[in-house]
Amino acid sequence: MAASTPLGQSAGYGVVLGLGFLFALGMILTTWILKRYKNEVQTSEMFSTAGRSVKSGLVASAVVSSWTWAATLLQSSGVAYRYGVSGPFWYASGATVQILLFATLAIELKRKAPNAHTFLEVIRARYGVYAHLVFITFGLMTNILVTAMLLTGGAAVVTSLTGMPTAAACFLLPVGVVAYTLFGGIKATFLTDYVHTVIILVIIFIFAFTTYATSPILGSPSKVYDLLVEAAARHPVEGNAGGSYLTMRSKEGVIFFVINIVGNFPTVFCDNGYWNKAISANPVSALPGYVIGGLSWFAIPWLCATTMGLAAIAAESNPAFPSYPERMPNADVTAGLVLPNAAVALLGKGGAACTLLLIFMAVTSASSAELIAVSSIFTYDIYQTYFKPDASGKRLVYMAHCCVVGFGIVMAAFSTALYYIGISMGYLYLLMGVIVSSAVLPASLTLFWKRQNLIAAAVSPVLGLATGLIAWLITAKKEYGALTVDSTGGNYPMLAGNVASLLSPFIYVPILTFAFGADNYDYKSMLLIRLTDDTDVAAAAHVDPELIATIGNTVERDPVEFEKEQKMLNRAAKIARSMTVTMTLILLILWPMPLYGSSYIFSKSFFTGWGKESMARTFSGIYRDLTGKKAGVIRGREGSGSDGDGTPVEIGEKVVPKT
Numbered sequence: 001m002a003a004s005t006p007l008g009q010s011a012g013y014g015v016v017l018g019l020g021f022l023f024a025l026g027m028i029l030t031t032w033i034l035k036r037y038k039n040e041v042q043t044s045e046m047f048s049t050a051g052r053s054v055k056s057g058l059v060a061s062a063v064v065s066s067w068t069w070a071a072t073l074l075q076s077s078g079v080a081y082r083y084g085v086s087g088p089f090w091y092a093s094g095a096t097v098q099i100l101l102f103a104t105l106a107i108e109l110k111r112k113a114p115n116a117h118t119f120l121e122v123i124r125a126r127y128g129v130y131a132h133l134v135f136i137t138f139g140l141m142t143n144i145l146v147t148a149m150l151l152t153g154g155a156a157v158v159t160s161l162t163g164m165p166t167a168a169a170c171f172l173l174p175v176g177v178v179a180y181t182l183f184g185g186i187k188a189t190f191l192t193d194y195v196h197t198v199i200i201l202v203i204i205f206i207f208a209f210t211t212y213a214t215s216p217i218l219g220s221p222s223k224v225y226d227l228l229v230e231a232a233a234r235h236p237v238e239g240n241a242g243g244s245y246l247t248m249r250s251k252e253g254v255i256f257f258v259i260n261i262v263g264n265f266p267t268v269f270c271d272n273g274y275w276n277k278a279i280s281a282n283p284v285s286a287l288p289g290y291v292i293g294g295l296s297w298f299a300i301p302w303l304c305a306t307t308m309g310l311a312a313i314a315a316e317s318n319p320a321f322p323s324y325p326e327r328m329p330n331a332d333v334t335a336g337l338v339l340p341n342a343a344v345a346l347l348g349k350g351g352a353a354c355t356l357l358l359i360f361m362a363v364t365s366a367s368s369a370e371l372i373a374v375s376s377i378f379t380y381d382i383y384q385t386y387f388k389p390d391a392s393g394k395r396l397v398y399m400a401h402c403c404v405v406g407f408g409i410v411m412a413a414f415s416t417a418l419y420y421i422g423i424s425m426g427y428l429y430l431l432m433g434v435i436v437s438s439a440v441l442p443a444s445l446t447l448f449w450k451r452q453n454l455i456a457a458a459v460s461p462v463l464g465l466a467t468g469l470i471a472w473l474i475t476a477k478k479e480y481g482a483l484t485v486d487s488t489g490g491n492y493p494m495l496a497g498n499v500a501s502l503l504s505p506f507i508y509v510p511i512l513t514f515a516f517g518a519d520n521y522d523y524k525s526m527l528l529i530r531l532t533d534d535t536d537v538a539a540a541a542h543v544d545p546e547l548i549a550t551i552g553n554t555v556e557r558d559p560v561e562f563e564k565e566q567k568m569l570n571r572a573a574k575i576a577r578s579m580t581v582t583m584t585l586i587l588l589i590l591w592p593m594p595l596y597g598s599s600y601i602f603s604k605s606f607f608t609g610w611g612k613e614s615m616a617r618t619f620s621g622i623y624r625d626l627t628g629k630k631a632g633v634i635r636g637r638e639g640s641g642s643d644g645d646g647t648p649v650e651i652g653e654k655v656v657p658k659t
Contacts, residue, residue, distance in 0.1 A: 005163040006344050006352035012162030015356050016169065020176010020364065023192055027180040058194060059281045059289025063099060064297045065193035065365040066273060068200060069146070070153035071429050073308075073362055074336030076301035078426065080309020081328070081338045083253035084228070084237060084245030085602060085610065088305035090253050092298050093587040094260035098268040099294030100583050104576040105269070106278035106286040108447040111569045113526035119275040119443070120381040123457070125525045126446055131458040136381055138439040138461055140374065142270040144411070145432045147370045151415035153425030154363035156335045161344075161352045170415040173360075174408040177367045181404050196365040201618065203358045204300065207343065207351075208307045208615055215346050217318050218311060221608040227314035234317075235327070241599040245313060246607060248595035255491045261588070262498040263433030269440045273373035287572045291579060298587070299618035304339070306614050312342040321345040334426035334489075375403035427489045434472050434497035438464020441505040453519040456512035460505040468501025 072095075079087030113122045120139060124132035155169035180192060211218050218224050228245045236243025239251030268274050278286050315321050316328065322341045323332075332341075340359075343351030379400045384391050391399070418428075439461040445452045473483060475496040480487035487493065513519075602610065 005161055006349050007162045007356065009162050009164050011353070011356065012158050012164035012169070013172070015360050016158065016164075016172045017175065019357075019360060020173075021179065022176075023195075023364070024176055024179035024183065027183040027192070055282055056285040056289040056292065059277060059285055060293035060296060061197045062193040062277055062369070063274075063290055063293025064300070065197045065200075066277070066369040067095070067099060067268075067293070067297050067366075068197070068300055068362050069366045070150050070157070070336065070359055070362050071425060072301050073200075073304050073358060074153050074157065074339055075426060075429050076305035077309040077312070077339040077342070078333045078336060079253070079256055080305040081312050081333055082237075083250045083256070084232075084240060084247065084313075085306065085310065085607070086240075086248045086250040086253040086596075087256070087309060088302050088614075089248065089592055090250075090257035091260060091305060092300075092302040093592060094257050095264045095301070096294050096298040097261065097580075097584045097587055098264045099290060099297065100580040102268050102274060102278075103287050103290035103294070104573065104580055105444060105447060106281070106290055107569060107573045107576050109275065109278055110281075110286055111566065111573065112447060112523045113529055115529045116279060116526070117380045117529075118272050118279075118376045120272065120377060121529055122526055123443075123446060124381070124385065125529055126521060126523075127454045127457050131454055132381070132385075134458045134461055135439065135443065136377060138266075138270055138436050139272050139377055142266055142432070142436045143272065143370050143374050143377075143407075144414070145428060145435060146267055146271060147367060147407075147411045148415050148418055149425050149428040149432070150363050150367050150370070151411060152418055152423070152428065153336045154359050155415065155419065156337065156425065157340050157355065157359045160337050160340055161356050166419050167416045170419065171412040173363055174367060174412055177364045177371065178404055178408040181368050181371045182401055192368065193365050196361040199361050200300070200358060203354045204304050204307070204618070205615075206354060207311075207346070208303060208618075210346050210351075211307050211311045212611060217315050217320060217346060221611050222604060224310060224314050225602075225604045225607050227317070228310060231313050231317070242601055244601045245310070246602040247600060248592060249597075249599040252491060254596070255495050259430055259433065259491070259494050259498050262437055262502045263430065265433070265440045265502060266436035267432055269443055270436050271370075271373060272377055273369035276369070276373055276376060287576050291576075291583075295583070299614065303614040303618045306611060308339045308342045311346060312338045315342060315345045318345065320348075331424075335424045336426065371404045371407060374407045375400045378403040422485050427485065430489065430494040430498075434468045434494065434501050435465065437498060437502035438462075438468060438505055440502060442509060445509065450521040450523070451513055451518040452509060452521075453513050453516055455516045456509045459512055460508040463508050464501050464504045467504040468497045471500035472497025 076088055076091040079091055081087075083090075109116065109119065109122065113125065116122050116125075120132060120135055123135045151170050151173055154173055155166045158164050158169040158173070159166045211224065212221050213219065218227070225246070232242075232244045232246070237245060237250070237252075240253075241247040241249035278290070281289055312321075312328070316323065318324065322344055323329075328338065328341065332338075340352065340355045343355040345351070347354065379396050383399050384396060388395070442452065442457045442460050446457065472488065472493050476483055476488045476490065476493035479490060479492050
């Protein structure tokens, strides 16, 4: 890290606090306008589900923004710095497939539990209390690890750029997020995510055009290529074909690829924030929202890391680079400082300011989703379920607000503690899969396999966690001879722990299912989940309850209409399965593996085309993300038309058909 910082502490405090409160004021104004002109009251249903009517464009931008963690930008640039051109692709493809595959789960949730507020309610509806408590634990562990990673990574960058004390950054980064989430609920995350995504994309393009077009240090793909060749001659990459930074054949890169795939499954499938977005989406918007969001997100780490990670390698021999004449210390790479160092080298203080704004947007947008996820769990799965089943809507809103504030404070303190004991963002990123991957399979089978029984659902995650921890620690001890932060954070121990945790339930689930008697579940109990009665909130706000779409526990509905919607969702489910499997095969096998197997070292023209492709895909992602455009949309409401164009009508409450 440089002895002096490119920006002063005042810049750090100004961005962290000033922008946070600016977003909070924006949400206060938005909330007032919606109440004044749209009769939209912040009921418990609206706070947690946004009326279940969010369209595909906002869903896509929310997925992109929520999945654009600090690690998306910082960790991806770090793996590019370590492994070369393969790193950005391994990161992007290894973390895109989970979003695409989750689209299938989102549709299944809409089909089988249309009134759910959290996925954990679905677990309880099927298995009862014990499995519910197990999955609450895994869900909260996921949210804690993700939020800790966001804050530790963001705080490290703020400190390196401005000199703000890391502890202060850990405590102040959540302040503005907590404020605007309190006023806007999950709708705040959708609206601010849209703004955050636009700003993040603009800054990434500033970096890309500077690196490959205008920078006096680099300025063209040809110059970057030549400097990467020189860098490989000075310090060849162990395990890469020819020691080159310009090849997809990277031994350590592929190990990271596997860790990345495994570790990111639980951060999507076990994170209630992604289930919240699926629940909040209009039924016809869940599939296109997640598919558009996933494909759009792929381009962000690919372009960002192909630009900034490679720029750091190319520019570190220049006196403008902060660590010159030395290479960056491994601790700084792990902490996520590759991107800010490259930005400072290329753009000076302007690069530092862009990076500060970029990381603030990435941290706060994802943090807002985590706050809503945790507040939903505490409000519906803990407080209402086990403490006050008859809680009024007003009381649930109050508890949700308390949980948002409480979780923000707890995570600020926890992240500060991690900083002082030497646990960085990179370590947490690799560790997540070891801790929570074992819940992925039983959670997914809850919606897909009627034979899975209570014992398998409740016990296999715990056994998988134990298996993952044992594999992780034994491998670290065997490889390095001692258990330390450095040894346990190595690629091989993390690989062993992640793979064991994710795959061991494939053994435990069928054994426990058939040993204790397979179930024959009919999914009917999931349909019995009801909306919250928020009439007291409407009365307190002096708004006619009939004008609020989320009021009421059930609304009887014509069986013909219900059946029509189910047919629409069934069709969407088939499309989701075929589409997501195809895209997964392309991203994981058909695209990268021929390049890996051939040990091809990029030529200058191929490298230039590779960079142009990453920029073209990002431009395409911007269009999809900002417009929500896609091929034909499946329509669900009678009378809403069936031509597949435009935005589907809103569907408020979801109900069981009349019998």
